Amino acid sequence: MRETLPDESAVTIDPAAYEALPFSDRCGEIWRRGEHLLIGVSPGNSYFSHRRISELIGWGRELFERIDIVHADLHVEAQFEAFGYTAEHALRRAAKEVKTTARRIARGIEEAGxxxxxxxxALxxxxxxxxxxxxxxxxxxxLRTDRVFREAAEGMARGFLAARMDEGLAPNEPQLAAGIRYIAAELPFFLDTPSLLGVPTSVSCYHLQLPLTPVLFGRDEGLRAAAGQGYAVVRPAAPSGPAPAAVMQPARAA
Structure with missing residues (x-):
């Protein structure tokens, strides 16, 4: 467990506040090594409040030697354009969302000590x-040659775009294309964070299982994650009752 100096201003974290579910046995092995945690934050995602970010940092420090937070800022404006905004308005909206996200991250880090x-x-x-x-x-x-990967990426894009659409509507082709470009810009950190950040191994985390997770981490052909790359769902723990057997509890050795 990492040693940190006491900080009265830092958020106090219950080690059982979050639970982690690595996708596979290999992801679990990478998790237990505790070398690096990657937290990806998307603009406009209300889940990642500054408080949530602060809690995740405090929790992750008990498990990992190092944490990196990456927020997306590429192709954000393309999505607004696909929804009918003028190019100028799309750029302003995207810049506002990205700036707000960066401020939340900075405040979360500050509150975590x-x-x-x-x-x-930034991406x-x-x-x-x-x-x-x-x-x-x-x-x-x-995306051009791997049908399974393409279909999973489209499914992920549809889910992402649904948050920006009225209930019951489906994205059209330009909207779907913009969503896929946005996802493609993030995917290098799901494929091989160690090569990007110079760490031995890394676990990318998110609070939901993603359509691309079984494609990148669960098959032996096509585009897939590097050997040192893991993935885990990290989410607030259930308020009561025993944790599921698959949950990785905070137990990294000193």
Missing amino acids: GPDGVRAH SDFAGHPAYRRLHRRTVDA
């Missing part, structure tokens, strides 16, 4: 990174 062992990045910070460019090219190629 500061940046000890925690770093924050665009990696646009020129050779590993990011290589992984993004692989993603784009797979």
Whole structure:
């Protein structure tokens, strides 16, 4: 367990406040190594309040040597354009959402006691990174050639876009294409975070199981995650009752 100096301003975290469900045995092995946790934050997602981010940091510090938070800021405006905004208005709306997200992350880090062992990045910070460019090219190629991957990516995009649409409506082709471009920009961190951040192994986490998870982490062909990349659903623990058997409890050795 990492040692941190007491900070009276930091949020106090119950170690049982969150539960983690690694997707596979291999993901569980990577989780238990406790080397790196990646928290991905999407603009406009109300789940990631500054309080939630602070809690996740405090909880993750008990388990991992290092935490990185990456917020998406690429292709956000394309989604607004696909929903009928003018290019200028779409840029303003996207910039506002991205700025709000960055402020939430900064406040969450501050309330968690500061940046000890925690770093924050915008996705665009990696646009020129050779590993990011290589992984993004692989993603784009797979969208053309890998039917299973393409269908899962479309399913993920539809779910993401549904939050911006009236109930019962489905995205049209331009909206779906914009959603897929947005997802493709994030996927390098689901494929190989170690090569992007220089860590031995990493677990990407989100509070939901994603349609792409079994594709990237559960098959032996096509586009899939690197050997050192894991994935886990990390969510608030149930208010009462025993934890499910698959849940990884905070038990990293000192």
